[in-house]
Each structure stands twice: as C-alpha cells, then as structure tokens.
Amino acid sequence: MDERLSNGQTIEVERPGWERDCPSCGEVVRFTELNLVEGVVPFLYCDSCSAFVAREEDAEELAAQAERGAYPETEQVESYYKAMEKRLPACPCGGCFRISAYPTCPHCVADLGNKGAPNWEKQRLSENKAVWLEGARGFFGRGRPSEVLKRVLNPGRR
Numbered sequence: 001m002d003e004r005l006s007n008g009q010t011i012e013v014e015r016p017g018w019e020r021d022c023p024s025c026g027e028v029v030r031f032t033e034l035n036l037v038e039g040v041v042p043f044l045y046c047d048s049c050s051a052f053v054a055r056e057e058d059a060e061e062l063a064a065q066a067e068r069g070a071y072p073e074t075e076q077v078e079s080y081y082k083a084m085e086k087r088l089p090a091c092p093c094g095g096c097f098r099i100s101a102y103p104t105c106p107h108c109v110a111d112l113g114n115k116g117a118p119n120w121e122k123q124r125l126s127e128n129k130a131v132w133l134e135g136a137r138g139f140f141g142r143g144r145p146s147e148v149l150k151r152v153l154n155p156g157r158r
C-alpha cells in the first residue's frame with residue numbers, strides 16, 4: 001500500500017471548536033474534534049507534535065478485513081493499529097505516530113489524554129473522534145493535502 005501521509009501540499013483551515021484550561025499549567029488550549037464515525041477510521045497521533053493521521057485508505061483496508069457488511073472485530077482493529085504504527089512514515093517533525101501518543105498542551109507539553117486510566121489503550125482504540133489542536137496538522141492520506149488548523153472559530157468553553 002502507498003503509505004504517503006498526504007499529496008505533499010498543505011492548506012490552512014479554520015473550524016469551530018472549543019477551549020479549555022490545560023489541567024497542568026492552566027493556559028487556554030483551543031481545539032476542535034474531527035468525527036470519524038463512518039465505519040472505523042483508524043487514526044494515530046504523533047508522539048512529539050500533536051499532529052494526527054486519519055486516512056481513508058486505512059479505513060478501507062480495515063473494512064476489507066471485516067466480515068462482509070460487518071464492523072471489524074476489536075482484535076482486527078487492534079492489530080491494524082499496531083501494523084499502522086510500524087509502517088507509517090515518520091511525521092515531518094521527526095516524531096512517530098503511536099497508539100500511546102496523544103495531543104499535548106502547546107504551552108507546557110503536558111499530555112491532554114487520560115493515560116494511566118485503566119484500559120487506556122483499549123479505550124484509545126475505540127475512539128472515533130480525533131482531537132485537533134489549534135496549530136496542529138492533520139494528515140488525510142495520499143490524495144489530499146495536509147491541513148493545519150490555523151484558528152478555532154468562536155470557541156465555546158469545555
């Protein structure tokens with residue numbers, strides 16, 4: 001499979017979203033959420049810059065592994081994520097896309113996820129919304145430009 005993260009182009013986007021205080025440093029963090037609810041779209045975050053990759057080609061390949069007309073089994077999702085970790089190229093920042101990675105506060109670099117909670121990894125593998133921080137980049141696969149979230153519009157409090 002063609003493992004490119006994007007078509008090589010980058011665009012800047014603005015999206016409505018939310019803001020909340022970082023639980024670690026108290027600074028405001030702005031973000032939006034990307035719904036990935038059609039079937040199962042496997043996605044990974046970079047372990048050093050809060051970028052994420054959510055490619056249609058991965059969703060299609062994972063769907064092809066499922067029984068016809070059914071959602072993939074939990075074990076299939078898990079093994080697909082692990083395969084993705086191995087074969088995806090590095091993030092342009094030099095980091096790696098990892099199941100254990102989660103967006104970090106742009107001010108103090110604290111992890112914004114709930115790592116350490118029981119079954120954290122299992123929960124992570126069933127998430128269907130990507131957290132997209134202001135300033136972070138999303139990669140959507142070989143046919144699309146990468147998108148930098150330039151600004152969160154009208155952020156509501158969370």
Ligand SMILES: [Zn+2]
Nearest residue numbers: 022025105108
């Ligand atoms: Zn912080």
Ligand SMILES: [Zn+2]
Nearest residue numbers: 046049091093
């Ligand atoms: Zn990165």
